[in-house]
Amino acid sequence: MLRPDLLPDHLAERVTTHSAAGMAAGAGEFVLYWMRTAVRAHENPALDTALALSRTLQRPVFVYHALSERYPYAADRHHTFILEGARDVEAECAARGIGYAFHLERPGHRQPALRQLAERACLVITETMPVPPLDWLTDSLADQAPCPVWSVDTACVVPMPLVDKAHTRAFAFRDDTANIRRERLRRPWPEVTPAHPPFVPAALPYEPVVLATADIPALVAQCEIDHGVGPVPHTRGGSRAGYARWDEFTRSGRLDRYAAKRNDATIDGVSRMSAYFHYGMVSALRVARECAALAGDGPAKYLDELLVWRELAYAFCYWHASPTTLEGIPAWARETLATHERDHRDVLSWERLARGKTGDALWDATQQSLVRHGELHNNVRMTWGKALPLWSENAEQALERLVDLNHRYALDGRDPASYGGLLWCLGQFDRPFTPPVRVLGTVRPRPTSEHRKRLDLQAYRRRVERPAMPSAPSVLVVGAGVSGLACARTLTDHGFSVTVLEKGRGVGGRLSTRREGAWRFDHGAPLMHFGDARTRRFVQSWEQDGYLAALGDAHTGRGAMSTWPKHLAADLTVKTGVQVQQLVQGQHAGARWQVQDQHGVTHTADVLVLAIPAPQAVALLGGAPPSALMALQEVRMAPCWSTMVVFDAPPPVRLTEQLRAGELTWADERVARCVAMTALPGRPTADAWVAQASATWSRAQLERAAEEICAEVTPVLCAHLETAGTVLHAASHRWRYARTEQGVDSPCLWSATQGVGACGDFAMAFPQAASDLERAWLSGVAMAGRILGG
Structure with a gap:
């Protein structure tokens, strides 16, 4: 029978068995390591557990690393970061002589590979991640696999299984785990040497992606995910980038000043390592050892954040039955929030929150940091989170929004440390504060008005409002229909300079409203339908804010169909009455594209997007469009x-x-x-x-x-x-x-080398879209995603 105590102590103490106790190893071909949240091939307890048992079972190890389209908040941002990290893992595994093959789920590559591999394995090892959906997926695999399934704590210095309970206060956790922590910090990590040559199973149930030579932006663009949340170029995924950031933080002296400077969000006072810890691209064990070897208040405070507050959240999620719901906050907090549920509040839509359009200057700036940079300074994150209950119907909706906005945009979202911080905003790991205040009751308040008194708001805004791309290109979008507006709006929200040129008198294309004397007609598309999950949150917001109205299973603009496109264009630079006559590619005033209109005016930009009907785009491009846009000639309207x-x-x-x-x-x-x-x-x-x-x-x-x-x-x-x-x-x-009538099986068309793309309802790669208009929206967002991908 296979038992954790067959392992060395430093590995055995980290194991959680998900199959029946003492279940015998299967008669499979290999030990399968299902890599998920320890995206590294060094100081990786899960990998070392697989290698140790490989020697015992006399079976080789195979590392299966996959990226699904279906995980919550799947977007270009998370996908890109993970793929960049996987590229480093691929190289590390090759250097250590360990078999590895990456599976990217996308159209044509959606095989149930994990289940099929588990049926051929004698044992499955993965990482312990005690929050949904990964904990559910682990248990589900254990219920179905014919072999044992174990998970291993790869994230914490104090292994989660040793903590014994869900602590609710940091001081108690710090004291109860002090001896274990002190002893583990002294241990160097002994890596296990592979006992077999590199092994990849024959007849893999998927086609592996060779990451060393892969075009990551192109791969991401193929996936059916949210293309409206762009990558963060200044925070590249992978162990090399992660350790480079850590080394710079320590060498620059900022670690020494951490205790004194960590709360100032206008300077580089923090390490910005949380995304690398979240995905396990950097070993928290190694960083903790290096930090513990240094003297001073800065390293001591950093260790307290890393090993107490962070690991408190991990252990809490591991031991609590419902750590990601309101059941995860103390009874007193649930009671006071319920008591104040009828207090007056201004309930804002998801879209106003997500786009940072609340009117609160500090909060909107924090949200821009999330949207554009995928991160939020911890000191302002607490103020950001405390405001959301004031704009939500109740505590349940507040928690939903905390989770949504954090997990969707933050590179460090979706792990126990995130839930620890989010639940803290509703009273977790804290005590009651009196007197009670509106909405929050005795949950500790943190008003933005008070935070502004100790923060240079203008300096903070300059820091977070810049685009994440160091030299973000200027963009010209030709056409202010739904597709063009979706593209321009997404890029503008990410800090890009975008101008939209529209030949008509107003925006919306077929959604324009025609005035005939005293009468108005929605003569293009009076009704529209939505079916794709990626548009659902927007549609709900547009209804709540009065731009759309539901009519059976259809939607229409409230008051006029043009109400909706006017809203989409509200924050954009749109020039109407501009008929594009000629496109010229080449350097002009530092820009790659010149666009001449009917008045002889030349508009320039680095990137050109044609969001007009395909025949018009073909005519503008002339007889020799870029090869990437040749498919426009196939479109029939x-x-x-x-x-x-x-x-x-x-x-x-x-x-x-x-x-x-x-x-x-x-x-x-x-x-x-x-x-x-x-x-x-x-x-x-x-x-x-x-x-x-x-x-x-x-x-x-x-x-x-x-x-x-x-x-x-x-x-x-x-x-x-x-x-x-x-x-x-x-x-x-x-x-x-x-x-x-005949479209293109692609979300959009894009030539990165020439900086030109096309989007519109000709894009047929959206099987869940319920109408041409929804395809146009999704295509415009996908077009923005290609530009954001660099």
Whole structure:
């Protein structure tokens, strides 16, 4: 029977068994090390446990390292950091003679490889990570695998299994674990020598990515993840980058000054190592030993943060039954928050919070630090977190938002140390404070107004508002439809300089609202549908803030369809009435692209994005578009004639009762789809309708005059509506490029070498998208992701 006590003591004390106690090792081919949160091949207790048992079981070790699209808050930021770290691991394993093969989940590469490998293994080793989803995934694998599954603490100097309980105060944890900590800090880490040659199983159930030569931005772009959270170029993933940062911190003398300078968020007073600890790219054991060997208040304070506050959170999550919920905060905190649940609060939408648009200057700056730099100075993080309950409906929603905003943007998010800090904002690891205050009750308050008194806000803003990319390119976006606005907005939120050029009088493209005298018509896309999980949080925010209204399973702009694109453009530099006539690539005033408009004005930028219908983009690019954009020539778009009619009386009640989300459909191609403007929220009371013809009919009538179309369609609409009312107004509009009939199986098109890309609803790589408009949004965000990827 396989037991942890067969291991050396320094490894045995770190093991948690997830299979039945004493379960026999399987008759498999190899020991499988499932690498997740110790992304290193040195001072790695899980790897060394696998190597030690490999010798006992006389089976080779294989390191399976994978990156899923489905983990919570999967985004370009986390993906890039992990892949950069994996590149170092690949090289380290090769140097140590250990078999390693990386699996990147993406379209065409979504095999259940872990389960298939576990069926061939005699033992599975992974890291102990006592927060969801990794703890759930470990237990799930243990329930299914035919061999034992063990996890090993790779994160803490004091192994989590030795702590024995979930401490709720730092001083008690510090005292109770002092002897173990002191003894472990004296131990050098004895690495285990592999007993077998490098081993990779035959017939792997996936195609490994060779990271040494991989194009990481291109790989990330293929994954179905959130492309709106960009990488952080100044914080590269990997052990080499992590140790370089640690060495610079110690050599510069900043570690010596840490105790005195750590609370000033306007200077480089902290190590900024938490992302490397979170992903295990740097060994906390090694850093702790090096720090313990130094004298002074700075190293002592750093050790207290690293080994007490951080490991307190890890041990708490390990021993507590529900450490990531409100059950994880003390009873007194839950009670006081519940007592004050009815206190007045200004509930803000997720989008206002995420984009740092609350109006509180300090809080908005902290959120910009998260969005742009993927990090938040610990001293302001506490103030940031304490504000969220004031803008949330209740403590449960406050915790959801704390987790969402931290885990989505922070490179160090999603581990026990994160939960320790987030739960502290709601009373964990703390005591009651009196007198009670609004919303928080006796939970310790930390108002931004008080924090501003001890912080140079302007200096802090200069620090966090700069883009993470050292020389962020200027960007020109041609087209202010949904795709162009999504791209420009995402880049602007990351600190890029972006200008949008739009030929029309307003923004929105097909979502524009047309005024005809006293009447208004949403004559392009009166209704839209959303289905992709990546848009859900935005849609909920747009509803809450009054830009969209739900209508059955559809959505429409509140008051007018143009309300939504106007909101998207609110923080952007948009120049309307600008018709692009010519594109010239080449250096001009330090920029790669020159764009000349109809007035002879030249606009320049480093990067050009074409967010216009594909045929128009092809025409602008001329006869020889960049090879990466050649697929635009394959796109086929369908036209649509829209006819706008106002009657002085409504149709029979029988017909109005048949309206579904304000829409009627008929087999007649001239009025294939008909939307009642009066059925949409906030529209005029006049009986106004928009009838849209089928693509087939519209194509056949494409070059006819609008007046002729109107004269033919209006009586047809009257007949179908069975209205006896008088026509007060009628007009038709031709949308030459209304819908995509044949698109491109890509999220967007991008040439990094030439700095030009294209996005729009032609992008068909979004299987969950419910409409052309949602594809356009996702494509615009993906386009921004390619630019942010460098």
